[in-house]
Amino acid sequence: MDSEFWSKDGDRVILVAGDTWFSVHRDALSHHSSVLAGMFDSLPKSPISVCFPCNPPINSTQFLDIDDSPEDLRYILRALLSHGGSLSDQPCVDEVSALARLGHKYQIHSLLDNVAKFLQDHFCTDFNLWSAHDDLVPTGWKPVHAIGVVNIARLLGCPSILPTALAVCCAVNGTEMVRGYERADGTRETLCTDDIARCADTARRLSQGTSAAICHAFATHKESARDSKCSDPKTCGDEMHRLLCAYADTARDRELFTDRHPFRDWKYYLGTRVDESRICEGCNIMLRDRFVERQRELWDRLPAIVGVMVEG
Structure with a gap:
């Protein structure tokens, strides 16, 4: 007997x-799902009496065996009977997955x-919102939970979610990407x-794209000096060259240079170092904007x- 969902009154199933056994009002579920309503209508109408140890018998109740896990079913009942058909305020991945499936x-x-809507709000198509x-x-x-998001997007026919979700999967290490993760039901x-x-x-193409974006930011200082209102073109040019060389020569930074997550903020890559350098404010802004x-x-x-084809 489930301690959270065990109704003792009314027309229950x-x-x-x-x-695990769940006792719920059949009309409350039938209102949300014609599929469940049809399943309930097909059940025998004759009373059934079942005794639990240390409990009085259950009389005049219909029983429906379903092949869902108790964990998944509990999320569904919680959403329909406790949250009015909505997700919780901060749903975990198991909740979202159970409600989708x-x-x-x-x-x-x-x-x-x-x-x-919840997934589209996060795994969005707008660069500014994502950033x-x-x-x-x-x-x-x-991040490994993006694997579940990819599968949900395909199940629900929501291709707009897929590009961002797949990009997040690329940030997962190879072993996790192949093995996935364990759900609450095992x-x-x-x-x-x-x-x-x-x-x-x-992952390879996005890493290349990140490297190209960093190189692009530093590549044409002379041509951009006037546009950036550079106060000292020689100093800024020398500093940019020094920073880029130091960044490429350090083993730790080579890993960042081809980071598996391609859409991190500029400061993650070089922004902080530029702030601490002798590069002028105009060129600092120019580097960020070009990146x-x-x-x-x-x-x-x-x-x-x-x-993936995404309309618009």
């Missing part, structure tokens, strides 16, 4: 998921709409073989890079 299975459209996020994934998630969430291959190729310019171009090409 017992949902049996694995070794069971919402699709039982055609609970309100849940599917809310899941899609404003504090992290690659929603609060409390890990099953594993993994990418399909085609998406693993797609991520391997995308972001190439970042935006890479972002705009992201659907083509990952091989």
Whole structure:
């Protein structure tokens, strides 16, 4: 017997998921899902009496065996019966995954709409909105959980989520990308073989794009000195050359130079060092703007890079 969902009154049905029994009002679920309503209508109408140890018998109740995990079913019941068909304030990846998969299975459209909106708000198509996020994934998630987002996007037919989600998968190390992660019910969430291959190729191309953006920012100081209102072209030119050489020559920085996450803020790469250098304010701004310019171009090409058609 589930301690959270065990109704004792009204026209109820017992949902049996694995070794856990849930007692809920059938009309409350039928209102959200015509699929569940049809399943309930097909159940025998005759009373059934079942005794639990140390409990009185359950009489006149319908029983429905379902092949969902208790963990997934609990998330669905919580959303429908406690949250009015909405997600919790800060949903974990298991909640979002359960609502997407069971919402699709039982055609609970309100849940599917809310899941899609939550994922589209984070794994968005707008570069400015993406850049404003504090992290690659929603609060409390890990980058590897983007694997689940990719699978949800395909399940729900939301291609706009895929480019950003696949780019986040590229930030996951190779072992995690292949093995995926374990869900709350013990099953594993993994990418399909085609998406693993797609991520391997995308990671290389995005790393190359990041390197090109950094080189582009430093490459043409002489031509840009007038536009940047440079106060000391020689000093700024020498400082830029020194910074770029030091960045490329350091083993630690070579890893950053081809970072697997291609859309980090300018300061992550060189912004802090530029601030501490003798480069003037005008050239500092110019470097950042030139880097972001190439970042935006890479972002705009992201659907083509990952091989996903996104309308608009």
